[in-house]
Amino acid sequence: MARIVGGIGSSHAPSIAHAWDHGKQADPLWAPLFEGYGPAKAWLDAQKPDVMVVLYNDHMNRFFFDAYPTFALGVGDRHELADEGWGKRDFPAIPGDAAFGWHLAERLVEDEFDPTVCQEMRIDHGILSILPLLLDVPWPVPIVPLAVNVIQHPLPTARRLYRLGAALGRAVESYPKDLSVVVMGTGGLTHQLQGKGFGTVNPDWDNEFLDLIERDPDALARLHHRDWIERGGTEGVEMIMWLGMRGALGAGVRRVHRNYHLPLTTGLGLIVLEPA
Amino acid sequence: MSTQGTIFTGEMSRRGYALNKFAMSLIDPANRQAFLADEVGVMRARGLGDTEIDAVRRRDWAALMACGGNVYLVLKIAGTVGQTLLQMGAQMRGEPVETLMARMNARATGAGAR
Numbered sequence: 314m315a316r317i318v319g320g321i322g323s324s325h326a327p328s329i330a331h332a333w334d335h336g337k338q339a340d341p342l343w344a345p346l347f348e349g350y351g352p353a354k355a356w357l358d359a360q361k362p363d364v365m366v367v368l369y370n371d372h373m374n375r376f377f378f379d380a381y382p383t384f385a386l387g388v389g390d391r392h393e394l395a396d397e398g399w400g401k402r403d404f405p406a407i408p409g410d411a412a413f414g415w416h417l418a419e420r421l422v423e424d425e426f427d428p429t430v431c432q433e434m435r436i437d438h439g440i441l442s443i444l445p446l447l448l449d450v451p452w453p454v455p456i457v458p459l460a461v462n463v464i465q466h467p468l469p470t471a472r473r474l475y476r477l478g479a480a481l482g483r484a485v486e487s488y489p490k491d492l493s494v495v496v497m498g499t500g501g502l503t504h505q506l507q508g509k510g511f512g513t514v515n516p517d518w519d520n521e522f523l524d525l526i527e528r529d530p531d532a533l534a535r536l537h538h539r540d541w542i543e544r545g546g547t548e549g550v551e552m553i554m555w556l557g558m559r560g561a562l563g564a565g566v567r568r569v570h571r572n573y574h575l576p577l578t579t580g581l582g583l584i585v586l587e588p589a
Numbered sequence: 590m591s592t593q594g595t596i597f598t599g600e601m602s603r604r605g606y607a608l609n610k611f612a613m614s615l616i617d618p619a620n621r622q623a624f625l626a627d628e629v630g631v632m633r634a635r636g637l638g639d640t641e642i643d644a645v646r647r648r649d650w651a652a653l654m655a656c657g658g659n660v661y662l663v664l665k666i667a668g669t670v671g672q673t674l675l676q677m678g679a680q681m682r683g684e685p686v687e688t689l690m691a692r693m694n695a696r697a698t699g700a701g702a703r
Contacts, residue, residue: 506678
């Protein structure tokens with residue numbers, strides 16, 4: 314039987330990819346971010362998961378508004394990287410796990426969640442911006458990507474993400490092979506990329522969120538989209554995707570690591586949790 | 590916090606459909622080249638109206654978002670013509686990019702970790 318050995322919550326941002334690709338690992342503006350991922354990478358190295366399920370959002374690189382899925386699951390054995398409009402990054406394609414991915418699709422639909430099932434995905438900075446901070450190349454672990462609509466309203470509710478996480482946990486546990494699985498939720502933290510308020514952040518809410526995702530996720534699941542946007546900006550609503558990770562872990566968790574850094578437009582958070 | 594922004598609704602998605610579809614085409618390098626070689630011609634061929642074409646020509650990102658442009662898609666247009674997210678943000682705020690950068694540098698911190 315497969316089991317979830319831990320969860321990671323992490324921001325994603327094109328600026329992280331840009332800083333990485335331009336060798337800013339020791340730059341004072343970026344070092345607290347890259348150093349902050351060290352313990353998470355060491356934890357993953359020790360866990361050696363067989364597969365990772367990653368909740369993220371596509372930023373108009375795989376899906377367009379001709380047909381926009383609320384949830385989309387990548388069930389291919391390989392996921393190409395996206396060209397987001399300024400060229401592909403120099404990384405290999407990401408391995409997938411078709412057998413496990415199709416199993417998740419079957420069990421999620423049985424459990425009344427209905428992802429669009431995708432045999433082809435193009436992965437953008439929603440996953441790739443943080444992947445080199447957590448794993449070495451060649452990518453040592455296959456990923457099943459689970460894309461969430463946090464862009465075109467109406468969006469799924471925070472509560473729905475939390476329940477999706479619980480369903481994901483049940484789906485993992487019903488897989489007959491003896492796999493160890495890490496679930497990751499990406500996005501946020503607070504940021505606002507639109508209008509006169511461009512660049513607004515809320516570090517107090519970022520840190521309170523990091524407290525609550527660990528200790529009281531139900532309080533987060535009760536928040537309406539307008540609460541997320543009021544506290545964390547129009548794009549801060551991405552933070553609901555961490556609830557998909559948290560819901561998969563069950564009620565009690567033990568915190569392994571936590572980091573927060575604010576270099577530019579976006580509060581960048583990181584947490585590593587194990588089921589208690 | 591004061592978001593002063595606007596969420597991307599179905600109404601905006603309908604209104605900005607042609608603009609956004611054009612911007613989505615820029616994930617293909619061949620389409621980026623064709624656009625840079627003939628901005629107006631490509632936008633006309635993709636069904637954009639005078640308002641959108643004029644806003645792109647003026648690099649007026651705020652106006653494009655008022656036309657229903659999605660932020661991630663408007664960013665693809667900005668990136669294709671050599672502008673960054675921060676330049677786009679400064680234009681939307683109505684201030685020089687240096688002012689925006691200075692404010693961000695002043696608040697940058699790693700001290701929030703607990």
